[in-house]
Amino acid sequence: MSLLGILPLNDTSSLFFILTCIIIIYILNLSKTNKNYPPGPWPLPLVGNIFSLNMKRPYQTLMELNEKYGSVFSIQMGLRKVVVLCGYETVKEALISQADQFAERPDIPIFWQITKGNGIIFGHGDSWKTIRRFTLTVLRDLGMGKKNIEEKIIEESEHLVKQFEKQNGQPFQTTIPLNAATSNIIVSLLMGKRMEYEDEIFQRLLIMNNESFTLTGSPFVQLYNMYPMIHPLPGAHHKVLQCQDNLKAFFRKIFIQQRELLDENDKRCYIDIFMNKLEEEKSNPSSYFHEWNLLCTVTNLFVAGTETSSSTLSWALLIMTKYPHIQKKVHEEIDNVIGGSTPRIHHRQMMPFTDAVIHETQRFADIIPMNLPHETTTDVNLKGYFIPKGTYIIPLLRSVHRDKNHWKNPDEFDPQHFLNEEGKFVKGEAFMPFSAGRRVCVGETLARMELFLFFTFLLQRFSFHPPAGVKEEDIELSSRGGLTLAPLPLLLRALPRHTNT
Numbered sequence: 001m002s003l004l005g006i007l008p009l010n011d012t013s014s015l016f017f018i019l020t021c022i023i024i025i026y027i028l029n030l031s032k033t034n035k036n037y038p039p040g041p042w043p044l045p046l047v048g049n050i051f052s053l054n055m056k057r058p059y060q061t062l063m064e065l066n067e068k069y070g071s072v073f074s075i076q077m078g079l080r081k082v083v084v085l086c087g088y089e090t091v092k093e094a095l096i097s098q099a100d101q102f103a104e105r106p107d108i109p110i111f112w113q114i115t116k117g118n119g120i121i122f123g124h125g126d127s128w129k130t131i132r133r134f135t136l137t138v139l140r141d142l143g144m145g146k147k148n149i150e151e152k153i154i155e156e157s158e159h160l161v162k163q164f165e166k167q168n169g170q171p172f173q174t175t176i177p178l179n180a181a182t183s184n185i186i187v188s189l190l191m192g193k194r195m196e197y198e199d200e201i202f203q204r205l206l207i208m209n210n211e212s213f214t215l216t217g218s219p220f221v222q223l224y225n226m227y228p229m230i231h232p233l234p235g236a237h238h239k240v241l242q243c244q245d246n247l248k249a250f251f252r253k254i255f256i257q258q259r260e261l262l263d264e265n266d267k268r269c270y271i272d273i274f275m276n277k278l279e280e281e282k283s284n285p286s287s288y289f290h291e292w293n294l295l296c297t298v299t300n301l302f303v304a305g306t307e308t309s310s311s312t313l314s315w316a317l318l319i320m321t322k323y324p325h326i327q328k329k330v331h332e333e334i335d336n337v338i339g340g341s342t343p344r345i346h347h348r349q350m351m352p353f354t355d356a357v358i359h360e361t362q363r364f365a366d367i368i369p370m371n372l373p374h375e376t377t378t379d380v381n382l383k384g385y386f387i388p389k390g391t392y393i394i395p396l397l398r399s400v401h402r403d404k405n406h407w408k409n410p411d412e413f414d415p416q417h418f419l420n421e422e423g424k425f426v427k428g429e430a431f432m433p434f435s436a437g438r439r440v441c442v443g444e445t446l447a448r449m450e451l452f453l454f455f456t457f458l459l460q461r462f463s464f465h466p467p468a469g470v471k472e473e474d475i476e477l478s479s480r481g482g483l484t485l486a487p488l489p490l491l492l493r494a495l496p497r498h499t500n501t
Contacts, residue, residue: 011154032454033266036386038083040074048076050083050226055219056481059369059398062086066399072383078226082392082435085382086399088406088430094382095374095395095437103438104375106392110221110237114244120297120442121372123303127288134289136442138273142189147444149185150345153450156184157343157457163197164462171467171491174317177191178310179206183452186305186443191254192269205250210486213307215240217482225451238468247299255291301443308367309454311434311486315365315477316358316455318487319413321464322475324416331497332410334460343456345449351456352425356418358451360446362415362433364477367484369398371435399434404438405428415476462494 043049053075054061065073074083085091104124111122120132137478143149145430163177177197183206184194192348195202215221215236224230224237230337231237249396258271267273274294281287320327323489330353333342337350374393379386402410406428407417420426434441441447 003353014182026130036381036384038072038385039067039069040076043076044297046079048078048080048226050223053077058222059396062370062394062399063402066396071399072385076267077222077392078319080226082394083387084394084396084397087133088400088403088432089401090383091395091397091432092436094293094393095250095435095439098380098382098474099437101376101378101380102374102393102395104377105172105177105439108373109225109231110216113237113241115291118293119300121300123296127293130288131293132275132442134274135270135301137298139189139269139446141267141273144189144328144443145449149189150449150453151445152188152194153185154344154451154457155205155344156181157454159184159197160298163456165496166457167494169495171493172312173211174205174492175310175486175487175489176206178313178454179210179306181249181305181454182309182313183209183302183315185446185450186301188269190270190301191258192272202422205302206224209303209306210248212243212303213403213481213484213485213486214482215243217241217484237344244299247302249296249439251295251302252299255294270301274298275319280410304441305443305446306443307484307486308366309450311367311484312362313449313454315367315487316361316451317464317492318365318475318490319357319361319457319477319494320459321411321466321490322472324465324475325359325473327459329465330357330459332458338456338460343453343460347456348452352419353415353422353423353454354456354459358455359414359418359427359431360413362451363417363428363431365479365485365487366401367433367486368435369401371395371397371486372439389390395435397435400430403430414469419459458494461497463497465493465495467491467493 041049041052044051052061062084065075065084067237071086071090073086074081076082085094099282105122105128106369107117108122108379115122116125117124118131120128120135123131135218140146143152143378160177160181169267180195180197180202183202206322217234220236221240224235254273255271257268259275261273262272263277264279267276271294274289274297277289278291278294281289320330333351333353338347371394374395376387376391376393379387380389380391381387401407404410407430408414409417417428418425434447466472475490476488478488480488
């Protein structure tokens with residue numbers, strides 16, 4: 001039988017005919033592109049530009065294309081056209097000056113499988129707006145950025161210090177205790193209580209969370225996001241989905257426990273307050289307050305509230321180990337300002353060098369170099385280019401944090417980037433570790449407080465060194481691949497400062 005019942009074709013001619021049709025459709029599709037559409041490398045049919053991308057570190061390829069095509073350019077990832085925004089001015093114009101036009105999230109297969117468009121990280125439309133607004137209000141009511149959260153972080157810092165003390169100066173991997181410490185802050189807001197570091201369930205949750213972040217940025221999962229029809233094939237996407245299912249199963253059990261003790265007059269934590277809201281709205285079939293949205297939002301907060309802050313702290317300790325002269329200056333400032341007293345958030349204003357080191361760690365480490373993707377809500381004109389509604393947008397934060405127009409030594413770790421000539425702290429405007437605009441991180445205030453207090457507590461009590469036989473100059477400031485850029489695992493020694501040997 002002929003193809004479409006038109007021509008009697010053999011296998012070879014059928015394949016040729018099909019390929020010809022694909023190419024014609026491809027060319028016609030290209031011809032429909034607006035003349036003012038951002039420039040970019042010529043895509044191949046079906047695969048786009050994926051053979052040109054470093055799939056393990058795609059942000060590196062995008063930085064190279066930025067040099068060639070300018071601050072706004074396009075690529076094609078599989079069948080999907082993508083517009084990349086580079087440099088502080090361009091990203092600022094999009095995410096801040098035209099915030100509403102760039103406020104959506106695209107549908108990404110792996111995240112759609114996990115959330116179905118609910119939650120606050122990859123939520124959509126009015127559901128996202130409603131839940132985000134509710135979440136910000138609740139977190140502030142629970143003390144985010146206020147005195148009682150400071151006390152929780154101080155308490156958790158003492159637990160973290162004890163974990164480091166248990167190592168007795170021997171080399172150890174800092175990832176899990178740092179994950180546990182940062183996670184416990186968001187856990188206390190979500191559940192009203194912290195978890196013990198030795199708790200096997202807690203440890204499994206943290207390991208699964210780390211694994212999810214690593215695998216979500218892997219080449220195979222990126223390929224899956226381009227071609228979701230490969231879902232039945234074995235691959236890393238199944239492991240990611242399984243980890244997320246396990247996280248959800250844990251929180252479902254917590255929901256059952258919390259519901260048994262639920263009291264509308266005793267709002268202990270985020271889950272309680274959401275559940276009370278769910279009860280209020282249960283007669284409204286179009287309400288966004290339903291259990292699936294609660295589940296997605298809570299897992300969103302747990303995942304995001306753990307990974308980025310702990311990765312930043314891991315980078316900070318690694319950098320202190322590599323640059324002992326910088327670590328020494330941090331120690332001196334801590335001794336001069338705080339001494340043996342308990343570090344407090346108000347000390348930050350009196351510690352410009354320490355504050356600069358933390359900010360420079362965020363800039364240099366660039367935990368989320370490609371940001372989370374955005375999508376245009378309407379047709380947009382940006383820098384003279386036409387970007388259609390529904391376009392997948394990558395605001396390339398690596399290009400902001402390496403912008404030569406705003407950073408003197410963009411590729412070097414240099415705390416002077418955040419200090420003026422008088423040695424006072426100055427926050428550079430091209431600093432977006434929490435993104436910007438409508439999708440800025442809801443936990444920015446909390447994360448900034450955590451970074452200062454955890455870092456200051458650890459540097460007050462310890463000096464950090466490489467294992468015996470490893471020289472500081474041999475330490476590589478390299479990252480592992482993944483959705484976020486955590487440093488490559490390296491054993492460190494935490495020596496109590498009163499011995500310091």
